[in-house]
Amino acid sequence: xxxxxxxxxxxxxxxxxxxxxxxxxxxxxxxxxxxxxxxxxxxxxxxxxxxxxxxxxxxxxxxxxxxxxxxxxxxxxxxxxxxxxxxxxxxxxxxxxxxxxxxxxxxxxxxxxxxxxxxxxxxxxxxxxxxxxxxxxxxxxxxxxxxxxxxxxxxxxxxxxxxxxxxxxxxxxxxx
Amino acid sequence: xxxxxxxxxxxxxxxxxxxxxxxxxxxxxxxxxxxxxxxxxxxxxxxxxxxxxxxxxxxxxxxxxxxxxxxxxxxxxxxxxxxxxxxxxxxxxxxxxxxxxxxxxxxxxxxxxxxxxxxxxxxxxxxxxxxxxxxxxxxxxxxxxxxxxxxxxxxxxxxxxxxxxxxxxxxxxxxxxxxxxxxxxxxxxxxxxxxxxxxxxxxxxxxxxxxxxxxxxxxxxxxxxxxxxxxxxxxxxxxxxxxxxxxxxxxxxxxxxxxx
Numbered sequence: 001x002x003x004x005x006x007x008x009x010x011x012x013x014x015x016x017x018x019x020x021x022x023x024x025x026x027x028x029x030x031x032x033x034x035x036x037x038x039x040x041x042x043x044x045x046x047x048x049x050x051x052x053x054x055x056x057x058x059x060x061x062x063x064x065x066x067x068x069x070x071x072x073x074x075x076x077x078x079x080x081x082x083x084x085x086x087x088x089x090x091x092x093x094x095x096x097x098x099x100x101x102x103x104x105x106x107x108x109x110x111x112x113x114x115x116x117x118x119x120x121x122x123x124x125x126x127x128x129x130x131x132x133x134x135x136x137x138x139x140x141x142x143x144x145x146x147x148x149x150x151x152x153x154x155x156x157x158x159x160x161x162x163x164x165x166x167x168x169x170x171x172x173x174x175x176x
Numbered sequence: 177x178x179x180x181x182x183x184x185x186x187x188x189x190x191x192x193x194x195x196x197x198x199x200x201x202x203x204x205x206x207x208x209x210x211x212x213x214x215x216x217x218x219x220x221x222x223x224x225x226x227x228x229x230x231x232x233x234x235x236x237x238x239x240x241x242x243x244x245x246x247x248x249x250x251x252x253x254x255x256x257x258x259x260x261x262x263x264x265x266x267x268x269x270x271x272x273x274x275x276x277x278x279x280x281x282x283x284x285x286x287x288x289x290x291x292x293x294x295x296x297x298x299x300x301x302x303x304x305x306x307x308x309x310x311x312x313x314x315x316x317x318x319x320x321x322x323x324x325x326x327x328x329x330x331x332x333x334x335x336x337x338x339x340x341x342x343x344x345x346x347x348x349x350x351x352x353x354x355x356x357x358x359x360x361x362x363x364x365x366x367x368x369x370x371x372x373x374x375x376x377x378x379x380x381x382x383x384x385x386x387x388x389x390x391x392x393x394x395x396x397x398x399x400x401x402x403x404x405x406x407x408x409x410x411x412x413x414x415x416x417x418x419x420x421x422x423x424x425x426x427x428x429x430x431x432x433x434x435x436x
Contacts, residue, residue, distance in 0.1 A: 012205065016285075020209040023286040024216025024422065026223050030288040060191070064198055065296055066324060066331040069289035119291075129338060131360040134290045 011054055014038055015061050023067075028141040036111070037149030040084060040104045044094040048085045055107070056081040069115065069138070071122065076114040083110040097154050104150045105143075112139050199300070202284075203328035206298035209284035210425070217283075217425040243378060247398070247418075250347055250380045258393065276391070278312075278428045279303055284329065286422070290360050293320070293334030297427060300328040304431045308389040311427050318342070318383060318394040319421045322429065330429075334421055335396060336362050344396050344415075345384040346375060353384050356396055356415055364397060364415040371411055375402055381415050391430065 018034040035058040043051030059077025062068050070076070084107040092106070093099035116135070123130040194201065281297035299305055309322045311332050321340065324331040333340045337358040344366065346352040352373040356364045369375060379399040385392025397415040404411045421427075 012208075016205065016209050016212055019285040019288075020212035021216045023288050024213050024220055024283075024425070026220040026226075026422075030286070060194070064194065065202070065285060066294050067285055067287045067296070069287070069291060129291075131291070134360050138289055 007050060007053070011035075011057050011061075014054075015058065019061075019065070019067055028145070031138055031142040032145040032149065033108075033142055034149065036080075036107065037104070037146055037153060039081075040088075040100070040107050040146075040150060041153045043084050043088040043107075044092070044100050044103055048089055051088070052081040052085040055084060070119050072118055073115075076111055076118065079114045080107055080111040083107065097151070100150055100154055101147060104146055108143055108146050112143075199327040199329065202296070202326055203298070203300075206282070206284045206296075206329060210282040210298060213283045213285070214425045217423065221423055243398075246378050247380065254347060254380070254382075254393070276430060277304075277432045279305065279431050280426060280428050281311075281330075283421075283425050283427060290362075291338070293337040293358065293421075294323070295320075295332050295334070295421065297330050297332060297429070298328070299429065300326045300330050302327050305330050305429055306389070306431070308387075310383070310390045310394060310430045312394060312430060313419060313421070313424045313427050316394050317417075317419045318390075318396050319417075319419070319424075319427060321390070332427070334358070336364060336417065342390070342396065343384045343386040344381050345392070346399070347380040347382060348375060350374060353386070354413075356381065362417070362420070363400075364417070366399070366413040366415050367410065369411040369413065371404065371406070373411065375399060375411065375413055377402065389430075 014035050018032070022032050022034060023030045035054060039051045039055035039058070041051070042054060056074075056078050059074040059080075062073040062077075084103070087106045088094070088103050092103040094103075119130050119135060123132075279299050281299040281303075284296045284298050286296075287294040297311075305322055305325050307322050307325055310318055311320045311322065313319050318335055320332040320334040320337075321342075322330050323333040323340075335342055335356070335358060338360055340358045342356045342364075344354060344356045346354075350373055352369060352375055354366045354369045356366050358364055366375075366381065377399055381396040381399060383390050383392055383394040383396060395418060397417040399413050400416045401414040402411065403413065
């Protein structure tokens with residue numbers, strides 16, 4: 001129960017930073033997918049469950065507060081969480097930075113593909129509602145910022161692991 | 177199997193709890209979110225020159241100065257007209273004079289995609305807000321309208337959102353009226369203008385007052401381009417808003433229609 005409360009508070013803290021602070025910054029910085037980066041980090045280094053829940057919860061949060069990039073973000077983020085958990089468990093290693101970056105790329109790819117599928121449906125109904133150039137530009141910058149986020153998190157992996165372990169937040173995953 | 181069932185039940189219970197308590201969660205989150213929005217907005221307004229460096233040339237500055245002067249004249253004319261209008265209404269006693277009621281709200285979060293321009297504010301139904309209320313900043317610059325209202329928070333759709341249309345009029349000689357429709361981006365399209373209407377670049381665009389809740393005279397933007405094709409039934413124009421909501425963390429919601 002304590003873990004659930006800590007997890008919820010941590011998620012809300014990250015959601016506030018992403019949707020209130022980052023969203024108010026200039027340039028392309030509002031597109032920084034902070035929760036996705038932390039989710040991938042958790043999946044790879046801490047706990048598959050916590051990482052997947054964090055990513056899935058973000059979709060629900062965006063839909064509840066009407067901050068979506070595309071409609072029905074819950075579906076996109078749920079699919080992304082499942083794909084990320086699967087790839088972190090069976091495909092990518094967490095020993096190297098490359099493994100973490102590859103897992104991040106795969107996760108981001110699934111998110112964008114599912115968003116594209118939803119936008120495609122919108123486009124089939126009302127073509128003027130979708131601008132693929134804007135979507136591509138936002139995807140490009142969001143992807144770059146995700147990689148930067150993962151690069152920033154990776155060097156502190158050991159320290160964060162110890163901190164989270166001490167705070168009973170999540171159990172550690174073994175290196176594999 | 178038992179473990180998965182437990183996870184699914186827990187998720188369903190959490191979802192129900194979140195949906196039930198969403199208005200209250202929004203209220204509590206609002207207290208934490210506002211300072212973050214203010215911090216981010218402060219950083220944006222103080223670092224814009226980095227991101228917009230190179231976009232301003234001396235020629236563009238001169239054009240902007242000229243535009244400001246032109247707008248000042250237009251504004252002066254508008255004020256004079258408003259005063260005249262007010263006097264006429266008083267003399268004719270057409271309607272009882274009503275006063276503008278405004279509720280100040282803090283922005284608590286923002287959408288980040290150009291596909292949708294939404295932001296949430298920390299005032300809701302309990303504060304007298306209703307769907308359709310106009311949201312303004314500064315001295316009556318329209319930035320959006322309430323599209324969803326909860327008990328203690330509300331979602332505002334920006335005027336540049338593709339799904340928002342606003343009846344507007346131009347402060348030109350004909351007082352042309354039309355519908356300003358948002359786009360995927362930071363501009364608006366002005367549609368359904370008959371060919372015999374004479375519209376020009378730099379014409380000011382204000383709300384026409386033909387929409388419930390939205391009073392006339394709220395500043396929407398300025399005409400930056402006009403497209404007139406004789407083969408089309410109407411002219412179209414591009415409106416550029418004079419302010420960007422990303423530069424503000426405080427807004428005002430007009431909760432009853434004034435008599436301007």
